[in-house]
Amino acid sequence: MCRWAAYLGEPVFLEDIVTAPCHSLIEQSHHALEAKTPTNGDGFGVAWYGDRPEPGLYRDILPAWSDPNLKSLCRQIRSGLFLAHVRASTGGATSRANCHPFILGPWAFMHNGQIGGFEKIRRPLEASLTDDLYERLEGGTDSELFFLLLFAEGLEQDPQGAMERATRRVIAAQRGAGIEPSFKLTAALANGETLHAVRYTTHATAPTLYASAFGEGRCIMSEPLDRDGCDWQAVPPGSFVTLSRQGMTVRPFEPASEDLALAG
Template sequence: MCRWAAYLGPEVFLEDIVAAPCHSLIAQSHHALEAKSPTNGDGFGVAWYGARPEPGLYRDILPAWSDPNLKSLCRQIRSGLFLAHVRAATGGATSRMNCHPFVSGRWSFMHNGQIGGFERVRRGLENSISDALYDQREGTTDSELFFLMMLQEGLAEDPQGASERATVRVLEACRRAGLEPALKLTAAFSDGETLYAIRYSTDAHAPTLYAGSFRGSGGRCLVSEPFDREGPNWQPIPPSSFVTMTTDAMTIRPFEPEAPAVASAPRQRIPA
């Protein structure tokens, strides 16, 4: 499984999360502590927001620990909102187009997990998206396709509802193919203003997700693994959760793809 980290708050250098901490994302790329495999060497990527609506994007197939360009960029780029990812491939070739994050317009998306039996349901899921969205598909991963399905389901207007509807479509496609649904979905995505995340699995082993404050900046992070295990400020996000993070607060709601997307759910609000 992959490892990722996302940040929202006052501008910081990307290296403050990607490279500098003792258990930074680059450290996790070769020695993850809470993943099935400790090595995540099948490429990396960073999407960051600046003065323009759409994010900047840098991806490559080298292991994150061996790319000097990544370290140099992270040392120079400051951003108040960015997503960073190191990949352990569960499907799809090791290619730049298969590296996360994926970008469409102002949206960025990254994923830790997989659609079990993807090759059995891939064609039907691809056929379910519009021609315009299909034309944006550059790689072959289940993660990129899920992102496009979220856009198809109205991500811009209803992020949680779109995510739940896309998830339902995956589960239904698996059942039609005679498969027991096996979806692992720990993902982060953003429109450049708000940071969203999902922690969900059809079994009892959803990939890990933590939220925490970033010392010194007043910002917040969502991460696969804490990058500073000395501090007590990391909060595990429960399975079957949808996280909405703004500069003011973080809200955690139940993520219930089997239930109607319009159903209301109690909110848990965590002040900034």
């Protein structure tokens, strides 16, 4: 599984989260403490918002710890909203197109988790996209396809509802293929103004997610940056988190039908 971090608040240097702390995202890329595998070396990416509506994006297939350009950029770039991701592939080639975050217009998305039986349901899910959305598909991951499903389900008007409806669409496709529903979804989503995150699973244990005040803002990430500094709070499974300049809200995330119990 992957590791990721996102920040919203007064502008800070990306290095304050991505590279500098003792358990920074780069440290987590080769020594994760709460992941299925401790190494996340199948590429990385950062998306940050500045003076333009669309985010800047830098992705590469190198392990995050071995890219000096990433460290240099993080030392120089300040942003009030950014997403950063280190990848441990659960499917799809190690290519730049398969590295997170994914962007479309002002939206950026990254994911830690997996759609079970993806190769058996990929084709019908792709076929359910409009031609315009299908043409935006660049890689071969379940995460990028799910991002495009969010637009098909009304992301721009209703982020939480789109996330729930897209999740239901995945579960319905799994059932249609005779697969027991299996979807781990710990993800972040931003549009330049607001940051959303979700922690959900259809079974077993949802990938970890924590939130904390961070200077004049808030950080949400797969693992705490440290164990002795900020007051990190675990986000409960089955939660949809919204961070804005006004604060943070946590709502129940309930995408599945009543006969599919949430677990975490």
